[in-house]
Amino acid sequence: MSSKTTGNVMAGTHFLMGNIACAEGAIAAGCNFAAGYPITPATEIINHLAKKLPLHGGIFLQTEDEISAISSIVGASWSGCKVLTATSGPGISLMQENIGFAVATETPLVIIDVQRLGPSTGVPSIGLAGDIVQVARGSHGDYQIIALCPDGPQEMFDLTVRAFNLSEKYRVPVFLMAEGFIGHMRERVVIPDASELSLVARTIQRGAGGPMQRQDFLDAAVAPMPVFGNGLKSHVTSSCHDEHGMRNLSDPEIMHKFITKPIEKIMRHRDDIIQVEKNYKDCDIVLVAYGSVSRSAKAAAELARADGLKVGIFRFITCWPFPGEEIREMAESVKHMIVLENNCGQLFPYIKAEAAHACRVDFIGPQTLGQIHDPEYVLSRLKEMVR
Amino acid sequence: MPTVTVLEQSCKGVEDCGICTFVCPASLFSASEKMNTAGYVPPQILNQEKCTGCRNCMIYCPDFSIVVQKNADGSNSVEEKEEDE
Amino acid sequence: MSEIMHPLRMKYTREHVKKTTNCPGCGNGIIVQAILRAIDELGMDMDEFAFVSGIGCSAWIPSPLFNADTLHTTHGRPIAFATGVKLGKPELNVVVASGDGDLAAIGGNHLIHAARRNIGITVILVNNGIYAMTGGQTAPTTPRGVNTTTNPYGTLESVFDISSLVLAAGAPFVARWTTYHPRQITSSLKKAFTSRGFSFIEIISQCPVQYGKVTKSGSALDLLKHYKKDSIKIDKARTMDPESLKGKIVVGEFVNEQKPELSAEWTELKARVMEGRS
Ligand SMILES: Cc1ncc(C[n+]2csc(CCOP(=O)(O)OP(=O)(O)O)c2C)c(N)n1
Ligand code: SF4
Ligand code: SF4
Numbered sequence A: 001m002s003s004k005t006t007g008n009v010m011a012g013t014h015f016l017m018g019n020i021a022c023a024e025g026a027i028a029a030g031c032n033f034a035a036g037y038p039i040t041p042a043t044e045i046i047n048h049l050a051k052k053l054p055l056h057g058g059i060f061l062q063t064e065d066e067i068s069a070i071s072s073i074v075g076a077s078w079s080g081c082k083v084l085t086a087t088s089g090p091g092i093s094l095m096q097e098n099i100g101f102a103v104a105t106e107t108p109l110v111i112i113d114v115q116r117l118g119p120s121t122g123v124p125s126i127g128l129a130g131d132i133v134q135v136a137r138g139s140h141g142d143y144q145i146i147a148l149c150p151d152g153p154q155e156m157f158d159l160t161v162r163a164f165n166l167s168e169k170y171r172v173p174v175f176l177m178a179e180g181f182i183g184h185m186r187e188r189v190v191i192p193d194a195s196e197l198s199l200v201a202r203t204i205q206r207g208a209g210g211p212m213q214r215q216d217f218l219d220a221a222v223a224p225m226p227v228f229g230n231g232l233k234s235h236v237t238s239s240c241h242d243e244h245g246m247r248n249l250s251d252p253e254i255m256h257k258f259i260t261k262p263i264e265k266i267m268r269h270r271d272d273i274i275q276v277e278k279n280y281k282d283c284d285i286v287l288v289a290y291g292s293v294s295r296s297a298k299a300a301a302e303l304a305r306a307d308g309l310k311v312g313i314f315r316f317i318t319c320w321p322f323p324g325e326e327i328r329e330m331a332e333s334v335k336h337m338i339v340l341e342n343n344c345g346q347l348f349p350y351i352k353a354e355a356a357h358a359c360r361v362d363f364i365g366p367q368t369l370g371q372i373h374d375p376e377y378v379l380s381r382l383k384e385m386v387r
Numbered sequence B: 001m002p003t004v005t006v007l008e009q010s011c012k013g014v015e016d017c018g019i020c021t022f023v024c025p026a027s028l029f030s031a032s033e034k035m036n037t038a039g040y041v042p043p044q045i046l047n048q049e050k051c052t053g054c055r056n057c058m059i060y061c062p063d064f065s066i067v068v069q070k071n072a073d074g075s076n077s078v079e080e081k082e083e084d085e
Numbered sequence C: 001m002s003e004i005m006h007p008l009r010m011k012y013t014r015e016h017v018k019k020t021t022n023c024p025g026c027g028n029g030i031i032v033q034a035i036l037r038a039i040d041e042l043g044m045d046m047d048e049f050a051f052v053s054g055i056g057c058s059a060w061i062p063s064p065l066f067n068a069d070t071l072h073t074t075h076g077r078p079i080a081f082a083t084g085v086k087l088g089k090p091e092l093n094v095v096v097a098s099g100d101g102d103l104a105a106i107g108g109n110h111l112i113h114a115a116r117r118n119i120g121i122t123v124i125l126v127n128n129g130i131y132a133m134t135g136g137q138t139a140p141t142t143p144r145g146v147n148t149t150t151n152p153y154g155t156l157e158s159v160f161d162i163s164s165l166v167l168a169a170g171a172p173f174v175a176r177w178t179t180y181h182p183r184q185i186t187s188s189l190k191k192a193f194t195s196r197g198f199s200f201i202e203i204i205s206q207c208p209v210q211y212g213k214v215t216k217s218g219s220a221l222d223l224l225k226h227y228k229k230d231s232i233k234i235d236k237a238r239t240m241d242p243e244s245l246k247g248k249i250v251v252g253e254f255v256n257e258q259k260p261e262l263s264a265e266w267t268e269l270k271a272r273v274m275e276g277r278s
């Protein structure tokens, strides 16, 4: 193993736990304020950040609860920091109201969700992708966030950096949807040199005059952020507001924009945001998966091909905004999609809605919930389906 | 002599507020005969020459509706005392 | 003669905010001025401040009125947001203004932990004894035995003595005043804005429209008269027995001491570990 630290980056090849790779990704991305509350299976992230952030001039605050964690990172983001919190499903549930606040106020921040088996307190140490829809739809109202699904420790690093870049670029909360398995898995992680990492920092409002002379919010092309402490006299409210940030509860036109502009801001840039891994050329059947299950899907596809079946794979790297176009395009070139999820089928209806007009769509959950799909099991189910 | 001005437009009315009538040590405020565009009756000041310049009315008015100017140049250099129990 | 304007309004409020949202006679307006007067008397600039509020009538004190950075957050959470603002930019004077329901009920946990941490923010808690904005429901500060919308047959629970709670949680500066004491509020705020630690100012304030009507406590003037008549300075209260303090409002500065402040401690810690690293 070789290693050298340049700037904030622990460049080199390492053997790392997913959660540690994630924390290193945050540091490499320039995170300088993190807050959190201990919870299995995410705790290693905050433990590592608590140790390393101050060495790079950052702060880790252990808050009294997850509501305080999300609230304080929103506050620090308005003070100009690159911010993060890390938790698991129970923490996400507590944070939901103020995740909505971050969406409504266009606040850049990163939330790591190392998912565990639920509902409720469930099983802390067992991973299950049970929050995949919750993070997109769990806060009240109508909105769009970005969520990324790492498939192992390497992506825990890479996608954490990407999550910061996307949040800063689009002024939006970005989720990293790890599962307990991915957070605790140890693998080779290659961390590039600082010079090879491209980092994005938000555009800060430099406009003269007060907020009434500026567009601080509701720009589908992303308004510069009127960060506090710069004499901008910014007004930030999650109540319905106009482009100056001023509350307005009477103008239907403004209500419409308050909801649609932040959504449009993401959807207009979907091609920049959405990443998928696909390998289904000349295939009749595709295994569609994300996160830990995508590893089983790849192994099962190999087995199937060795058996002479034309089986490809499709992996969501971005799951929100939902890669509908990519699914539609695939549906038109294959005969059969088999969706594998580490849950009872949360994205399955979304996939089916985009694909069912053009091909057959089936679902295979884990043989036992809480255990990763066995590739042999996937293969046998697949054979039953195509028989 | 201090000049006391009621900014009638922002006043929320002697009937429901009337704080100025309570805190003026010289009891100079009473309901006027007027009504502002919001429908509130602002106070009138009678016998302004009895004003001590204490600025209570200005400090207690919840709606920025009273301005006390003590000096000719408009500054407010007055001696004030804290209200005690 | 040029048109006369209120100097504090002219200097410190947003030009486009034409009116305050308070009902006639609401104590919140007295607090608005008391805050601005403290800033004015200290000769400070609004750009040195960030104001954070929660949800409720009292949360409207700084927002959107004050011509400064203003963050209007969710119900109960302003202190948690403010903690992040302060740690992110320690040079800012971060001020929270919000209601008793907001800061002592739904947000009570953030309040005591902020006091314990000694994060260098100023918290102005408006104690009007009620949930005003939602229509006169019981707050943790509603006196025992009065009728409210949610206790139409009388409240059965005891009130929080919030200042004592915050004091016990470790806050280095705690004061309580009523809206009958605007000059004292200003004077305590001047200390709060220039001190480094967590500063807490509880202000007993009249809500004639909800508290006054629902609990049958009377008008704005009735409540102010009660504050005038029944307020007892802390020095005097210390010499009195609990029986004679019944129904009284103990006001004054309960504590004013120096303790290590969190954002400054972080700055030091970072310098220390970064030096150790190099
Ligand atoms: C999570 C949540 N629950 C409930 C409410 C509704 N709500 C708005 S203001 C308020 C009470 C405010 O009382 P207080 O903080 O005392 O402020 P006041 O209006 O008395 O100044 C409540 C319950 C809300 N906005 N958010
Ligand atoms: S300054 Fe004092 S005496 Fe003069 S009108 Fe106002 S309250 Fe009355
Ligand atoms: S105190 Fe102010 S708002 Fe109230 S009645 Fe007097 S002038 Fe009007």
Ligand code: SF4
Pocket (backbone or CB within 6 Å): C021, C022, C023, C024, C025, C026, C027, C028, C057, C058, C128, C132, C133, C206, C207, C208, C209, C210, C211
């Ligand atoms: S309801 Fe009460 S607290 Fe709210 S603005 Fe009216 S008087 Fe003030």
Ligand SMILES: [Mg+2]
Pocket (backbone or CB within 6 Å): C056, C099, C100, C101, C126, C127, C128, C129, C130, C131, C132, C139
């Ligand atoms: Mg209240």
